[in-house]
Amino acid sequence: MIYNPTAGAGQLGRRKRARLEAYLDLLEDSGCAVEFRPTAKRGDAETFAAEAVAEKYDAVVAAGGDGTIGEVANGLPANSAPLGIFPLGTANVLAMEIGLPLDPPAVMRAVLHGPQTMIWPGFVNDRLFTIMAGVGFDAHVVRDLPPQMKRWFGKASYVIESLHQLAAYNVPRYRVGIDGKDYDCASAVVAKGHFYGGKFICAPHARLDDPSFEVCLFRMGGRIGAARATVALTLGLLQKLPEIELVRGHDVTITLLGTGLDGEPVQADGDIAATLPAHVRIGSRPIPLILPKGSTLAPDVISRAAE
């Protein structure tokens, strides 16, 4: 189990540590031998995960938020043990995507007995992501959000930073090439999962187990465009906006339109992963992921739905 002690926010963070202790007790009570590796700094999770070969472990569990899961996934070797999740982060989007509840007994049941599926990660340049990558408004929010504010206010810090950005947003535009066809937009989310920033739906058809992306293009720029998209997303009405376009694809290139804004950020799974220009592609091999029983991504549920 690779554990990020800094994941999660303030008061809630302390409660999350209590949850972690409950996980560990339950695992030990059920007879599991757990090797527990807390991270000391950014990047440690990736280093630890590189040792998680299937011959040595039955599972490698990322205990933290989406950033920690992303680091673990980046480090996993080709013959890795399956990846499990103990959600202890601020947003926990991947846990929501697979339908994983947050209470320790349910999480433990999933890790011990849950089905597995293969998920196809994406890459931004050489950085792996599991849920989504984005440029534009959301990448600016992620880049400029002070870590201390995230610790104090948790999810609310994203709302505060979004309002701050809206007040002074100097919007660039991007050229997004999807499988060879170019689009011009003010923001773009290249999605592997359909949830975004919580239980908000951005790319309704994106699936972790599908080796393709659904790209959500935000055509309207400026503060009004960003504000409309933010409000519509939180109300579940994003797809009703005429300026939103969904495009499926496998290979995405993103460049800045115009000049003068060097170092434009690209966020992946809620952390800054690259600066433009960016090439976003599907990984060359899938990752084995442990699911909760009954997850809509579980292979048996999919085949039952197909019947």
Ligand SMILES: Nc1ncnc2c1ncn2[C@@H]1O[C@H](COP(=O)(O)OP(=O)(O)OP(=O)(O)O)[C@@H](O)[C@H]1O
């Ligand atoms: N010991 C550590 N000290 C400081 N930073 C760390 C440490 N271990 C990991 N990190 C970094 O902490 C960052 C945030 O972690 P993570 O995303 O898991 O939590 P979160 O931000 O609270 O959750 P979420 O991404 O679900 O909102 C990661 O980018 C990771 O690189």
